[in-house]
Amino acid sequence: MQQITEFINRHKLILIEDTCESLGSLCQTGIRSERKMLGTFGSFGTFSFYFSHHITSGEGGMVICNTEEDYNIVRCLRAHGWTRHLTNRQTIEEKYEDIDSRFLFVNMGYNFRPLEVQGAMLNVQLDKLHIFNTCRRDNLRRIKETLSRDDRFSRLMSLMEASDGVDPAWFGLGVLLNRVYAHQRLEFLQYLERNGIENRPIISGNFVRQPCVSAFCNDEHPENYPGAEAIHTRGFFIGIHQVPLDQTVINKLANVILAFPFSPYHVVVVTGSNGMLGKYIQDIVLERSSADGSIIKITSTTPLKIVTKDSEWIFLTRHDGDLCK
Structure with missing residues (x-):
């Protein structure tokens, strides 16, 4: 965060923090051991009170800012661009005497005004935020600790870790399957659901894959964002409860996660595949894959590829060129 704020200040930019899933998280400021809550470093901080987040008002969220001017702009935007309830309402209305001040709109706007029942719910939840986050941590x-004690864990997957100087208020356990098990991600998540373990993608995966992006940004491609692509194809969240979990529940969670029959995905390159040995291997792969119904795709173009549920066989001949180029 220190590097971000230095960059912001150097280039005279405005920092808007999206902290919708980080309510209560702390980060070092770079001044000795001082820490601040995420969402309070920039000019604006946004928070979500969606029902699955740290605390909830059923829906909606909150924006915080540093100045009265920004406060009025945000408040105007949340209520149709109306001047009602603005602290500088009178000054604005004097500029537009020919318009009924009861219906004066000075900005674009939306209807994001919360209901009183949402405010009442949130007031109760705010008092519990510290307790909730302490339990989650x-x-x-x-x-x-329970997962790490099992030798199978590091072979199968890894967990998200906090950056140096950051103390997150975790609301979810971020997991990344090891690369060789990415092909089983969907099957694994369905298995977790059947065993009573709810899960969700990490945020939205690679957002460039979403239809709304392709509708407006035709020149964006998922493979240009390898980090997001890894999260999309291998990652998932499991919720962290806000009340203390009994160790027997945690043991059951770990046992279910690690009991799934993972099978690594192999990519096998066969060179000289137009020779006797190469053709023999090709026949064996086709025969066995057809017998167990594991064939997903066979490409007829060169090089020949046979894709099964747990492997990809690539058969190269001398006509496919130098592999080192």
Whole structure:
């Protein structure tokens, strides 16, 4: 965060923090051991009170800012661009005497005004935020310790880790399957659901894959964002509860996660495949894959590729060129 704020200040930019899933997270400021809450470093901080986040008002969220001018702009935007309830309402209305001040709109706007029942719900939840986050941090610590004690864990997957100087208020356990098990991600998540373990993607995966992006940005491609692509194809979230979990529940969670029959995905390159040995291997792969119904795709173009559920066989001949080029 220190590097971000230095960059912002150097280039005279405005920092808007999206902290919708980080309510209560702390980060070092770079001044000795001082820490601040995420969402308070920039000119604006946004928070979500969606029902699955740290605390909830059923829907909606909150924006915080540093100046009265920004406060009025945000408040205007949330209510149709109306001047109602603005602290500088009178000054604005004097500029437009020919318009009924009861219906004066000075900005574009939306209807984001919360209901009183949402405010009442949130007031109660705010008092519990510290307790909730303390429980979540402890639950996460014990889940990580339980998983890490099993030798299978590091072979199959890894967990998201906090950056130096950051103390997240975890609301989800971020997991990344090891690369060789990416092909089983969907099957694994369905298995978790059947065993009572709810899950979700990490945020939205690679957002460039979403239809709304391709509708407006035709020149964006998922493969240009390898980090997001890894999260999309291998990552998932498991919720961290806001009440203390009994260790027997944590043990069951770990056992279910690690009991799934993972099978690594192999990419096998066969050179000289137009020779006797190459053709023999090709026949064996086709015969066995056809027998067990594991063939997904066979490409007829060169090089020949046979894709099965757990492997990809690439058959190269001398006509396919130098592999080192």
